[in-house]
Amino acid sequence: MAHQTGSKRRVSVSEIAQLAGVGSSAVSNWRKRHADFPLPLAGNSVDLFELTEVTDWLSLHGKDVAPLDEHETLRRLWNSWIDGARSRDTGSPGHAALLFLQALFLREYRDRTSAALPLPESLWQRIVGSSEAHVRAAWDAAAVVASQNSSALHRALAVPAHVTGIELREAVQVVALAQIDPIRLPATVTSLLRDLAANNARFGPDAGTPAGIAELLIRLLEPIGGTVMDPAAGFGLALGQIAEHAAHRSDVRLLGQEINEVSWKLGVLHLNFYGSFVDIADGDSLRYDHFRGVLADRIILHPPLGVRFDANENLFDPRWQFGTTKTADWMWAQHLVHHLGERGRGIMVMAPGALAGSGRNADIRRGLLDADLIDAVIELPPGLLPGTAISVVLVIFARDRAARAGEVLFVDGRKLGLNRRGQLNEIADAEIARIADVVMAWHEGRNHEEPQFSATASVDEIRQHGAELRPQRFIRYGGQSTQVNRHVVLSDVRVLADSVASSLREIESSSPSIAEVNQLLQISWPADSRTLRIADLLRERPVTGTRHDPAGEHDAVPWIATGEVTGGAGVLTDVPEAFTRGRIKGRLARRGDLLLASRGIDRSARARCAKIDVPQEVAFSESLMLLSVNTDLIEPDYLRLVLTSSSGYEALAAATTGTTIGNLRADVLEEIEIAVPDMKTQRHVVAWFGRLEQASRDLQVAAQSSERFLAGLRDAVADGYLGITA
Template sequence: MIDPQQNARVTVSEIAQLAGVSVSAVSNWRKRYADFPVPVEGTAAGDFFALNDVLVWLERRGKKVRAPKPVGLNELLWGVANALRDVGEANESLLLAMLQVLTLWRSSIKLNARAVSEEPSLWSGLRAASEDQLPVAWRHAVESLPVGDNPAVREVLSAPSVSWRAVRQVLVAVDRLANEGMREATARVFGEAVSLVIAQMQDSQAIRVFGSSTPRSLTSLIVQLLSPVRGIVYDPAAGHAMALAEAAREASEDIQLVGQEIAEYSWRVGVLHLALCGFEATLNRGDTLLHDAFRGRVADRIILDPPFNTRLTSTDIVFDPRWKYGTSNVADWMWAQHLLHHLAPNGVGVMVVPIASLSRSGRDAMIRARLVEAGELDAVIALPPGLVAGVNVFTALLLFDRTRAAKRGDVLFVDARQLGMSRRGLTNELTP
């Protein structure tokens, strides 16, 4: 991936791509020719060379230069993620660190666009700082951000999730985004690319160990079931905010995004994900069932993909107006009641559940019966196994649609268990 800017830097592998030779051939050139360009920067991931110096040297040596292939925004962002892999940082930190640096970069563009006179940009100060100077430069950059309306963004950016050595590496990688085409990418285009890279990283085994994720095809189906997407859109178990971002893109009018997430890492990723997409949102952190941050409010559309089979103790379950149909030691049907409690009179909600919860006896059976008798449940869609990464069980969607009238006792059952698509040995996507 080669930046067409005149001040771009390239790696040994990218020089090999330019010259149409192997990496080992470039390594031999460095040893054989005393006039081979000197690296402008050396990192744990390897040396970086000035692209202009390399092009001049190749021409002087009579080496044919291949025109670089056009590189899309998705590929560039994936290259930024790989920069962290190259320095051996923890997998859990990789995604968050990339989003932190990208948020600073995008914010610097907005600040520069607003500037009346020329002055050193937020980004220039960061990229020029040495590793020792980075803590101060980072703090100054965060303090300069125009995020007064969203203090969560500033909180997440307060300290990078990786070492300063890794931050320096990612700053170099993000510089590859700085050509005019990428700089001028609209918030929607840039946001879609960020969402795609997050999804790709969720699909990888390295990221999967830190929590399951809803596949893109299932997220798309859920959002379609909510159509038209309008009003207040709420996700009580927001994760990386993939569903909220998808809902915002599908909305034909201005909507309000709200959510809550228990895992601090996922919450931090979700906050920056929505900010990079250009969506204003309120994403709270905490245990939704025990500490409901949305108390007293209702939503027009609710998306819910909660953790499966979470156990609750008797001390966890206290009197709460949410538990209209009863309580259980297994959280699946408590989540369903949470959804219904916050669903507006003309609202629509969709929830992912393990299919076993549809036939579980005891208190769960009692809650199900009461819920169906009250006419709350509209449809059950059985899904293929393995859709949720790391959870190789059959799942289902529950549809709650309060826009329908005279529906008591009328529940639609759809068997879509055979509509899965195998990929890398896993059935983890729905067919179109």
């Protein structure tokens, strides 16, 4: 993977980090602390090191050396370049990504053109060897050759005038570091652009369809062949995924249109990596239909959701067969069906709000239903799109519906998906297959109905409900009482009754008596009680929790969510089931430490502090603050009781900053003073409070068991298996 020149193979700091299995910051520390660390090679704008010198040094210092992975190294270079965008005149992440992708395209184009050049060197090597004053001229010459058959590609390769020769040469030097597997490169570029869309809110949820949703869209459109169109192409992510799926098909033609200039250029470059027949036009598809008159076999459409639209600009456009409206959702739907061929099928991403309501939107829905163009409606869970928490709706349109005329399939997938902390939620491969199987069964005339998941409804029934298309309107959610075994139901109810009785016995055995509580209240405080600052009671300064960091110290560590502290018991005894995803950087909590809610502190919180009683180190949410208690001075549980008291609430509220969200300030927290009795008294108080807290938890368990018992009785009555006699 390392770049090779002559007899020397060179590696960057990020590649050294990959070799050693550490973060880039660790490599920077080695360079400062170890005088024998290899020196960078001269003559490069980016620090590069000879590979053999680096591996020898790593071995000498007892550090394992891992093989360099081309895909991962390219991703590291990309992330480093994008992260530094704001410190360069390239400005936004989008412009930085474009410059990187332009250089990458020219680099990979060189081998296909060098044989036809009259020059002894390839165009790319001329760019790499150019000075800051001449690099733009070499770049422009290469761009002319690389785009000689495509005016769109020529525009996409043009470098903006504000980019300086220094920045252009820096981009070239960064891209020159990677030795790339050309077979994997197109899919890698798709992955990099997908990350760009997901991690930069300025592009919104419409710059690129996430991989899971794109995979589902493609599965629902199979078989894919002929002309495939994406009227809101973004970075070309969906079309790129189709190009990868249809790599063996010679009849696939990809068409797209994109309104954003930077996104359009990224999309043109991206899809040209695949070498597919592709035509990506620029401009607004609704206002200027570049592919007027083109009929597509398949259409995949993820437009901007819920935006306003002024149809007066092209009021008499033949696309608006079913009317116009002030929101664009159903205008996009009409654009899609207008371009469908005789046997064409298209799928569109919508917001749930577009499926219901009255007025012009309802009129357009009725028109599409009467024309028998709506084939299926699928609702997916929330959190799948970047920049928004709304759920996702997929609407399938089709021309050839003879076997399914007058009916629409509905699928409710809101309970599907994998919730991922701090990242987009995912829909699993098995869930994609489940939805695709239902739609395929529907198309093939096989059984496709599943209670609480899928059902069909007639167009007449849908019209009776105001042309509403929400799946939950037509899917049956009731239980199947005829399939319930009477003995099983009654057995379950008896088990619930035993659970209630057991919980009540636990309360009776664990609850202190009134006399014991009075004894606790009669504790006399010793005369030598002290008032100490919290800072005096800690081993270290308070720190907030973990943050995702590609160069962090830890990976896959058990992780405590904020809710486990703010809404749970005062002591955490079980190893968390959740784990950190990706590398994390921050403090790890150990047995005896306290975790304190550091954000959103208010007096209504049930519990805002918990003691760690877990046998191993755990990571914790960045909304929590770690207090490492000096157990020679104070019992952790005693400090927890003080901080969760009324006076503790008042003190913590005064230690926050911010208006809408209170953020606990460590420096103010350290100055809070509390009364600290001797250790014997502390342990006495903690022991009694522990019994009281356990009794309270037992009472909650009993209440939950009672609720389940009552729910079981209700179900038994509803199913006709339980009679009550006077």
